[in-house]
Amino acid sequence: MEKTVRIDGEQAVGAGEMQGARRATGVSPARGGSEARRGAVDVEVLAKATRRRFSAEYKRRILREAAAASEAGEIGALLRREGLYSSYLITWRRQRDRGELAGLSPRRRGRKAKAVNPLAKRVAELERDKQRLERKLKQAELLLDIQKKASQLLQIPLASLDEDGST
Numbered sequence: 001m002e003k004t005v006r007i008d009g010e011q012a013v014g015a016g017e018m019q020g021a022r023r024a025t026g027v028s029p030a031r032g033g034s035e036a037r038r039g040a041v042d043v044e045v046l047a048k049a050t051r052r053r054f055s056a057e058y059k060r061r062i063l064r065e066a067a068a069a070s071e072a073g074e075i076g077a078l079l080r081r082e083g084l085y086s087s088y089l090i091t092w093r094r095q096r097d098r099g100e101l102a103g104l105s106p107r108r109r110g111r112k113a114k115a116v117n118p119l120a121k122r123v124a125e126l127e128r129d130k131q132r133l134e135r136k137l138k139q140a141e142l143l144l145d146i147q148k149k150a151s152q153l154l155q156i157p158l159a160s161l162d163e164d165g166s167t
Contacts, residue, residue: 059092 062082066089069075079086151158 063089063092063096
């Protein structure tokens with residue numbers, strides 16, 4: 001009696017038989033069996049996971065249920081049932097203690113906006129003026145150096161200023 005082998009759920013072939021150009025194992029001699037080894041595995045690309053967001057009412061409900069838990073293991077069962085971590089309870093309790101509405105409302109992620117200093121605009125303006133005046137002073141000092149050198153070359157005496165500012 002000859003043994004039969006089931007191939008891909010489609011056809012039965014004798015153990016040592018050939019079926020056309022295919023072997024009984026379902027492996028094509030031209031392809032070397034790469035299809036048979038891979039099988040009919042369908043690779044599915046999963047969508048990118050999204051971050052869970054919990055409403056303030058949901059947080060309050062979970063905290064009430066956790067506070068009502070009196071027996072050992074009830075809080076663990078609650079967390080498993082809801083798919084939560086124990087760190088959520090700790091964080092939500094701290095938020096509740098800081099203020100019921102403010103602590104339990106969802107927060108925006110990312111960098112926090114800096115507080116605007118009312119004098120910052122004025123300080124920036126004064127710094128720009130200072131830099132502009134420093135550039136003018138440097139330019140005036142360069143012009144004075146050029147005048148001194150020119151007067152030395154031409155041997156023209158420059159009037160010197162006294163300490164009181166008179167010539």
